[in-house]
Amino acid sequence: MTWAQFYGGMRAPNFLQAVRCDRRTRLPSRGAECASSALIFILASARNVEPEDKNSGIMDPLYQASLIVVTICVAYRLFARRYPGPLPPGPRKLPIIGNALQIPLKDEWKTYASWRQKYGNIAHLQIFSGHVLVVNSLQAARDLLEKKGNIYADRMVLAMGGEMVGWKDALGMAQYGERTLRYRRLLHHVMGTRAAVSQWHPLINKETTRMLQHILKEPDRTMDHIRAAVGATILMLTYGYEAKGRDDELVKVVSRVLDDFGVLATPGSFYVDVIPALKYVPSWFPGASFKKTGERMKADFQKFVNIGYNFTKEKIANGTAVSSFSSVHLASEEPLTAERDHDIKYTAVALYGGGADTTVAALSSFVLAMTLFPDAQKKAQKEVDTVIGSGRLPTCEDKDSLPYVDAVCKEVLRWNPVAPLNIPHAAKADGFHNGYFIPKGTGIMVNLWTILHDPELYSDPETFKPERFLPTDGSEPELDPHSVSFGFGRRVCPGMLLVDVSLFTAVAGILAAFNVSKVVENGVVVEPTVEYTSGISRPKPFKFSIKPRNEQLASILSDSMTL
Numbered sequence: 001m002t003w004a005q006f007y008g009g010m011r012a013p014n015f016l017q018a019v020r021c022d023r024r025t026r027l028p029s030r031g032a033e034c035a036s037s038a039l040i041f042i043l044a045s046a047r048n049v050e051p052e053d054k055n056s057g058i059m060d061p062l063y064q065a066s067l068i069v070v071t072i073c074v075a076y077r078l079f080a081r082r083y084p085g086p087l088p089p090g091p092r093k094l095p096i097i098g099n100a101l102q103i104p105l106k107d108e109w110k111t112y113a114s115w116r117q118k119y120g121n122i123a124h125l126q127i128f129s130g131h132v133l134v135v136n137s138l139q140a141a142r143d144l145l146e147k148k149g150n151i152y153a154d155r156m157v158l159a160m161g162g163e164m165v166g167w168k169d170a171l172g173m174a175q176y177g178e179r180t181l182r183y184r185r186l187l188h189h190v191m192g193t194r195a196a197v198s199q200w201h202p203l204i205n206k207e208t209t210r211m212l213q214h215i216l217k218e219p220d221r222t223m224d225h226i227r228a229a230v231g232a233t234i235l236m237l238t239y240g241y242e243a244k245g246r247d248d249e250l251v252k253v254v255s256r257v258l259d260d261f262g263v264l265a266t267p268g269s270f271y272v273d274v275i276p277a278l279k280y281v282p283s284w285f286p287g288a289s290f291k292k293t294g295e296r297m298k299a300d301f302q303k304f305v306n307i308g309y310n311f312t313k314e315k316i317a318n319g320t321a322v323s324s325f326s327s328v329h330l331a332s333e334e335p336l337t338a339e340r341d342h343d344i345k346y347t348a349v350a351l352y353g354g355g356a357d358t359t360v361a362a363l364s365s366f367v368l369a370m371t372l373f374p375d376a377q378k379k380a381q382k383e384v385d386t387v388i389g390s391g392r393l394p395t396c397e398d399k400d401s402l403p404y405v406d407a408v409c410k411e412v413l414r415w416n417p418v419a420p421l422n423i424p425h426a427a428k429a430d431g432f433h434n435g436y437f438i439p440k441g442t443g444i445m446v447n448l449w450t451i452l453h454d455p456e457l458y459s460d461p462e463t464f465k466p467e468r469f470l471p472t473d474g475s476e477p478e479l480d481p482h483s484v485s486f487g488f489g490r491r492v493c494p495g496m497l498l499v500d501v502s503l504f505t506a507v508a509g510i511l512a513a514f515n516v517s518k519v520v521e522n523g524v525v526v527e528p529t530v531e532y533t534s535g536i537s538r539p540k541p542f543k544f545s546i547k548p549r550n551e552q553l554a555s556i557l558s559d560s561m562t563l
């Protein structure tokens with residue numbers, strides 16, 4: 001059960017409503033948080049206590065709770081902080097818990113988008129003593145994350161994922177500073193320019209062909225083959241590691257770690273993220289099962305960090321390493337200090353963590369789009385047939401000669417953004433935006449989905465329409481989603497040039513070799529389910545048909561079958 005689900009069932013007791021505060025400038029501080037943490041934990045424990053435990057001499061949890069209520073009221077009065085200006089508008093807050101009950105659990109980005117009409121381009125949420133700013137416009141996102149990048153380049157501190165499991169040492173969750181700059185420089189070296197990315201073209205071409213061969217052989221498992229191909233490409237690129245099938249130890253660990261990451265990065269999954277003081281509760285304490293979960297996740301995370309990295313080191317030592325992010329840096333002339341060793345290791349983790357599920361999500365959205373919008377598919381196939389013919393598969397090198405296919409990739413990134421709420425940034429210091437006060441530590445959550453579906457930027461935004469990027473009437477193309485879907489400012493996605501090529505190659509390959517369509521069962525067309533996962537937004541399983549469309553390409557794929 002997630003934290004938000006747990007509290008979703010609770011109604012604000014009357015005593016909370018009795019505690020009044022000035023909603024514009026006054027919110028609870030740490031003192032109130034600690035007291036409310038205790039209350040919440042006792043209530044959480046109460047739900048987990050077995051009936052026989054209630055006679056065990058431990059104070060009745062509800063009695064304890066009532067004592068804590070008094071403490072909360074006193075602490076709240078004593079410690080509530082006054083701010084030098086009004087906080088941005090937002091949904092009405094309850095005393096102490098703030099907006100904790102209003103956090104949406106499904107399609108969060110759509111609920112947050114609807115707040116734009118009510119509150120304007122920025123909306124403020126308070127969750128206990130924590131603040132979150134929901135940014136719903138391109139201008140506000142640029143003003144905050146680009147123009148004031150010196151303040152808004154930190155990350156939110158997540159007690160469970162960051163501190164207890166250990167992701168705070170990896171780039172995506174690390175605070176901004178010298179260390180993150182070093183990490184980003186390491187990545188820039190291998191994927192920060194088109195020339196750097198071109199060294200991975202042979203790898204991408206090879207893994208794409210292998211993916212198409214697998215799809216040809218087992219079309220019903222298309223999504224599995226997409227996932228396997230993306231995973232194999234990134235493992236090779238990160239460590240020069242060739243996975244030995246599904247039972248490969250690293251592949252299994254990585255897949256668990258990334259599933260865990262999806263949960264860890266979803267706001268509200270663990271109540272310790274909202275009430276960090278809970279991390280001090282011992283793991284044997286009733287209701288503290290999250291501690292055991294955290295320990296299991298940490299052990300897997302450490303395996304993930306070490307297995308691939310040690311593999312590359314061994315290969316370098318015995319002279320058999322192939323070129324990869326880790327081998328390039330480990331074998332460079334710079335001395336391998338402890339600091340540099342740590343940097344390379346934790347940047348490699350971020351590379352895999354940032355690149356695998358995101359690319360899979362984009363390709364899954366592409367398949368869904370092709371199922372729903374056959375005209376766009378036909379147009380793209382026509383371009384592939386005209387420019388490439390049927391004697392070979394498209395490759396990375398064909399990107400510039402297939403503008404419509406390239407526009408399909410842009411539309412995939414816009415139509416269903418992979419990271420609809422970006423990775424939240426955090427304020428390093430107190431600041432103001434348009435007269436509103438933004439306290440230090442506020443999480444800045446940019447709603448990329450709203451921006452990419454803003455009717456002022458994109459005509460008919462719900463429709464999959466690659467033509468919007470290739471106008472033929474002399475008008476300007478609509479905004480390139482690359483400037484939004486990869487985030488903003490100092491934390492912008494360092495893998496975007498790599499994605500550009502790898503997404504294009506997989507998309508062009510599928511278009512060249514297959515037709516994607518709706519399934520027909522007993523003469524009836526089955527409409528695919530259109531639902532997305534939270535966190536990294538990937539379509540939930542849906543029905544589609546994928547069949548070879550080009551005999552010549554099918555036989556080329558079969559003949560060169562190297563599964």
Ligand code: HEM
Pocket residue numbers: 171172173174180184350351352354355356358359362418419422423424425485486487488489490491492493494495496498499
């Ligand atoms: C469709 C594919 C992808 C999308 C849509 C995407 C999107 C994003 C977004 C929105 C962010 C947050 C930016 C911000 O905080 O403002 C991000 C960060 C990041 N991405 Fe990507 N990404 C993709 C693929 C990749 C790939 C292939 C890699 C690596 C090879 C990668 C590595 C990273 C890393 C390391 C970060 C953290 C950067 C930091 O915290 O400084 N991503 N990505």
